Amino acid sequence: MTLLYTDKEMDKVRIIQKLISKTISIQDACDALNCSERTIYRYKSTLINEWPPGFIHWLKWRPPNHNPYSSKHQDLDKIISQNKFIWFWPTFLSEKLFEIYWFYINKESLRKRMIKLWLWRPKPKKTIVNRKKRERKKSYWLLIQLDWSYHDWFEDWSEHCLINAVDDATWKTTYAKFTTWESLINIYKFISEYIDINWKPVCIYLDRHSSYKINHPKDQFDKQMLSRLQVACNLLWIEIIYSKCPEWKWRVENSFKTHQDRLIKEMRLASIKDINSANKFLKNYYIPKHNNKFSIESKEPWDFHVPISKYEKDNLEWFFAKKDKRIIKRDWTVSYMNTKYQIHKKQHLPAGKEVNIVTSMLGKVKILSQDKELAFDIIS
DSSP, rough: OOOOOOOOHHHHHHHHHHTTTSSHHHHHHHHTTOOOOOHHHHHHHHHHHHHHGGSSOOTSSSEEEEEEESHHHHHHHHHHHHHGTTTTOHHHHHHHHHHHOOOOOOOHHHHHHHHTTTOOOOOOOOEEEEEEEOOSEEEBBEEEEEEEEETTTTTTSOEEEEEEEEEEETEEEEEEEEESOHHHHOOEEEEEEHHHHHHHHEEEEEEEEEOTTTOOOTTTTTTTOHHHHHHHHHHOEEEEOOSSGGGGGGGHHHHHHHHHHHHHHHHHHHOOHHHHHHHIIIIIIIHHHHHHOOOOOOOOOOOOOOOOHHHHTTTTHHHHHHEEEEEEOSSSSSETTTTTEEOOOOGGGOTOEEEEEEEOOOEEEOOOOOOOOOEEEEOO
């Protein structure tokens, strides 16, 4: 086999041969090769024991250890080109390859391979704008950021709604649930399940959606114009803080970016296509794994859990109740929502008196007169 030496390797051979024949000193050899005496002695031992081929690196003319055209990497190309891995980002795909196939590859190496296979398009560098963000709370459960996201979560060309609650101090997803749309009944179900599992937070950070807040010009002047959620939170001693733009609640907004990337692909691999299965998957698998990877420790170890009392738990549906006023007719009946209610005559209420009709979130009805509950029968 013909060995081709570079000029640098030939210089080492000539100078060390002169050193061995004692035509130059060790110091002259150090100056010529620009190295230390210890390296010169190593070169001398290499030339004596291995002859000039010892100066050639052992990997020269051999395929590299990380050959991009090896059979191992060709198998990798076939795996990442499968339909189930379409639109996977390099970081997440690297984790799933190790989790499913026990094949480890660095995310940046994988990114380069995906670019070559036209599976990933490199993004231009962004100009960094330094802005000071609001500092997170110091203790756990002081503030919960709550928001909704409409997205094609099940990849069936239809939008579904994911409600997500993130703790401000630890960036931890405390609870998440799929629903059909952003309605008051879904808010009630989410909050009742949330309080039942995690107890009450001190504050909730929300946007100004009509389900959360009465957006009326007189709202800033009339303190009695409260939404049903505001009334319920006042009774539960939970403070509500409203944000004026998405950037103010950026922690929960950023969590949706992560969920829209990772959660969709996790559900694709688990073959989940309906809301009930997705909610079980969130509770039993995804949220614990997500919190273990992305949550951070709070600055202070205090926990501001507020336990819910038995009275609050039993009357939670009435805290969200809808209240309307009606007039008693001459036959002691009240009409409400296409239904007639016959008030018992023994209560001696005059005709024309105004009463309050309260409807709970579960459809139960109460008729009140000056905070006193009236007995009645349903006629039609």
